[in-house]
Amino acid sequence: MSENRKKILEMLAQGKINADEAYRLLGACGEEGQENRRHEDGGKRGPDIKTKPKYLRVTVTPEDNDDRAHPERVNVRIPMSLVRAGIKLTALIPPEALDKANTALKDKGINFDVRNIKPEDLEDLMEAMGDMQIDVEGSHGEKVKVFVE
Amino acid sequence: MNWPPMLMHVKVKNERTDFGLWLPLFLLFPLALVVLLILSPLIIIAILILLALGQGRWVEFGFRCLWAAITSSWALRGLRVDVQGHHETVQVTVI
Numbered sequence: 738m739s740e741n742r743k744k745i746l747e748m749l750a751q752g753k754i755n756a757d758e759a760y761r762l763l764g765a766c767g768e769e770g771q772e773n774r775r776h777e778d779g780g781k782r783g784p785d786i787k788t789k790p791k792y793l794r795v796t797v798t799p800e801d802n803d804d805r806a807h808p809e810r811v812n813v814r815i816p817m818s819l820v821r822a823g824i825k826l827t828a829l830i831p832p833e834a835l836d837k838a839n840t841a842l843k844d845k846g847i848n849f850d851v852r853n854i855k856p857e858d859l860e861d862l863m864e865a866m867g868d869m870q871i872d873v874e875g876s877h878g879e880k881v882k883v884f885v886e
Numbered sequence: 887m888n889w890p891p892m893l894m895h896v897k898v899k900n901e902r903t904d905f906g907l908w909l910p911l912f913l914l915f916p917l918a919l920v921v922l923l924i925l926s927p928l929i930i931i932a933i934l935i936l937l938a939l940g941q942g943r944w945v946e947f948g949f950r951c952l953w954a955a956i957t958s959s960w961a962l963r964g965l966r967v968d969v970q971g972h973h974e975t976v977q978v979t980v981i
Contacts, residue, residue, distance in 0.1 A: 791964075792964065808970075808972075809970060809971050809972060810968075810969075810970040811968070811969050811970070812966070812967075812968040812969075813966070813967050813968070814964065814965065814966040814967075815965060816961055816962070816963065816964035816965060818888060818960075818961035818963075818964075819958065819961040819962060819964075819965060821961070822954070822957045822958040822960075822961045823958070825954065825957070826954050826958065828950070829947070829950060829951060829954060
């Protein structure tokens with residue numbers, strides 16, 4: 738048991754803090770301990786290990802009971818480096834075109850400014866995409882999946 | 887280090903045709919370099935004229951486009967598109 742935890746329990750026993758405060762402090766100690774361990778081993782231990790996503794995958798599969806000999810399928814694998822290069826290409830798009838894209842997005846009910854995608858934020862975006870998975874089921878039973886691997 | 891794409895495989899299959907095409911992309915890089923070297927005097931003249939006319943932003947824009955094209959084509963390695971229809975299949979793979 739760490740020194741901090743012992744002190745908290747002593748304070749609780751002496752009645753200096755109540756159970757809620759002790760619980761909160763112990764929780765903070767736990768987080769701090771985990772943070773310290775992560776710093777010590779350079780963040781390479783435990784469930785925090787995350788491999789960088791390599792590919793963006795888009796698949797379209799037909800409905801399960803599609804009994805045709807050759808059902809329609811789409812399987813696309815895009816390297817993340819190409820996605821990166823594509824996002825960097827937005828710097829070449831003239832501002833008028835970006836305004837038009839923003840207006841079109843707004844018309845579709847998406848309130849997003851495409852000018853906010855900056856190359857500086859690219860790495861964070863790529864990292865966040867590692868947890869992304871989009872599943873869409875169409876009206877005819879086809880399944881669309883977008884994910885990274 | 888990311889390697890540039892070396893080969894592109896295009897395969898089209900339908901009721902009438904069934905062919906696969908291997909495109910040696912690695913042969914295009916020396917070819918592009920030779921074309922660039924041949925055209926370089928013209929490019930330099932065009933840059934000088936644009937700079938003299940005070941249109942330097944077009945020079946910058948041109949270089950940025952060229953750089954974007956190079957980085958995009960460099961990043962193509964690993965791309966795979968596989969579209970299967972009822973009567974036709976198209977596959978594009980960049981290796």
